[in-house]
Amino acid sequence: MLLVAEVSARFAFTDGVAVTFSDTLEVSLDCCICHRCWRTVIFQVGILEGKCTPSGHAFPGKVISKKTEAGSVAYRLEYWYEPFEDAKYPGRKLHLCPTWGCIGFTVVCPQCGESQQCGAQNNAVLPWTCRCKCGHALYTEVEEMPVLSLVE
Numbered sequence: 822m823l824l825v826a827e828v829s830a831r832f833a834f835t836d837g838v839a840v841t842f843s844d845t846l847e848v849s850l851d852c853c854i855c856h857r858c859w860r861t862v863i864f865q866v867g868i869l870e871g872k873c874t875p876s877g878h879a880f881p882g883k884v885i886s887k888k889t890e891a892g893s894v895a896y897r898l899e900y901w902y903e904p905f906e907d908a909k910y911p912g913r914k915l916h917l918c919p920t921w922g923c924i925g926f927t928v929v930c931p932q933c934g935e936s937q938q939c940g941a942q943n944n945a946v947l948p949w950t951c952r953c954k955c956g957h958a959l960y961t962e963v964e965e966m967p968v969l970s971l972v973e
């Protein structure tokens with residue numbers, strides 16, 4: 822069965838912060854190829870399949886769109902799902918929708934011009950403020966991100 826999920830996040834960046842969202846996205850999905858639940862799958866915009874980790878085999882899915890606007894990003898994923906029994910933990914509950922996600926991005930400080938790699942993932946301790954090395958607050962996360970949902 823072919824499924825479509827959305828992975829999205831909205832940030833409150835400090836005035837003047839420049840942000841570039843990554844073309845790489847990591848999500849946790851159940852893999853019908855290796856028959857394991859909660860695998861971290863790495864997707865790259867423009868690549869026709871994901872990569873299931875830690876084994877590194879191809880995952881039947883891809884990013885079908887990436888939309889950015891004013892401090893927010895939304896990725897749409899299309900992937901193949903088949904029910905299976907977890908190879909290591911029989912009886913484990915399967916999930917159609919991603920259960921975890923990590924969105925990466927680069928921010929440039931408006932105060933000193935330094936850039937740094939940042940990311941948001943579902944298991945972060947909140948609230949959390951990202952600061953530049955110069956001490957300038959770049960953004961604060963107050964809600965769990967990214968938001969993970971199936972698209973009808």
